[in-house]
Amino acid sequence: MTNKEIQMQRMWQYFVDATVEIIDQKGIENVTIREIATKAGYNSATIYNYFQEVSHLIFFAALKYLNKYIKELPEQMEKGDNSLDKYLLSWESFCKHSFEEPEIYYAIFLANLGEKPEELLKYYYNVYQSDLFGDVTEDIKTLIAEYNLSTRSRNALDKSVQEGFLTKETVAVINERTVLIWQGMLITILNNRRHLNAEEATNKTMQHIKEIVNNYRLAK
Missing domain, CATH: 1.10.357 (Tetracycline Repressor; domain 2)
Incomplete structure (x- = not known):
């Protein structure tokens, strides 16, 4: 795995983990890009560099x-x-x-x-x-x-x-x-x-x- 792929995987994991925390705390129906960005410590625009839609983040968080x-x-x-x-x-x-x-x-x-x-x-x-x-x-x-x-x-x-x-x-x-x-x-x-x-x-x-x-x- 290249350094770029490692960095990308790390970023995905930050956002997925943040989504899981929101689901645990507030329920899956309250997951938003803004909430995820705040929880992960990044802005919303950064998330869209890795995920096209919030439904994809919810999908991977739900898999947990x-x-x-x-x-x-x-x-x-x-x-x-x-x-x-x-x-x-x-x-x-x-x-x-x-x-x-x-x-x-x-x-x-x-x-x-x-x-x-x-x-x-x-x-x-x-x-x-x-x-x-x-x-x-x-x-x-x-x-x-x-x-x-x-x-x-x-x-x-x-x-x-x-x-x-x-x-x-x-x-x-x-x-x-x-x-x-x-x-x-x-x-x-x-x-x-x-x-x-x-x-x-x-x-x-x-x-x-x-x-x-x-x-x-x-x-x-």
């Missing part, structure tokens, strides 16, 4: 809150006997943690990150990956690091096709429906449309996801 999910996920998936069981267990763990902290998971997986965020965020990931994900298997890293929820879910289903539990044709349908169900429940919770605690929301969401998967599961 995935630690509980990251730690639990490998142990949960070990309970599964096959790839499809592991897929369902990964969804259950994801639902549990996302419904406990809906604002955080909305910021990571659903918030508007501006035009064509993939290239920019992929570049940021290359810098932060080791700090964020530590020593986890590639399968787990894919589930954690894939910010595009549809791709994340699809990757997990592909192994079930290889093992003969699903057909290629049904994977796309399962993927779309399960993602939409989770999105709908998260938005419902955030908008206070239904008063469900995290456990109740997880149970209802998993009931729908399991019904969808079992409907397309091949007999073996």
Whole structure:
């Protein structure tokens, strides 16, 4: 890594850490560029030299809150006997943690990150990956690091096709429906449309996801 890259990484870390502090103290909904700049000890213009939008800073700060999910996920998936069981267990763990902290998971997986965020965020990931994900298997890293929820879910289903539990044709349908169900429940919770605690929301969401998967599961 060049001196310039080291300096850039250091500056990113200042601003991300400042954003995390604001989330801890005031809540994610109160994060602003001005607040971040004040907390980090720089002016707002400096932040825009490193981040195009405040949503990108919130995104990376929110990733810091995935630690509980990251730690639990490998142990949960070990309970599964096959790839499809592991897929369902990964969804259950994801639902549990996302419904406990809906604002955080909305910021990571659903918030508007501006035009064509993939290239920019992929570049940021290359810098932060080791700090964020530590020593986890590639399968787990894919589930954690894939910010595009549809791709994340699809990757997990592909192994079930290889093992003969699903057909290629049904994977796309399962993927779309399960993602939409989770999105709908998260938005419902955030908008206070239904008063469900995290456990109740997880149970209802998993009931729908399991019904969808079992409907397309091949007999073996």
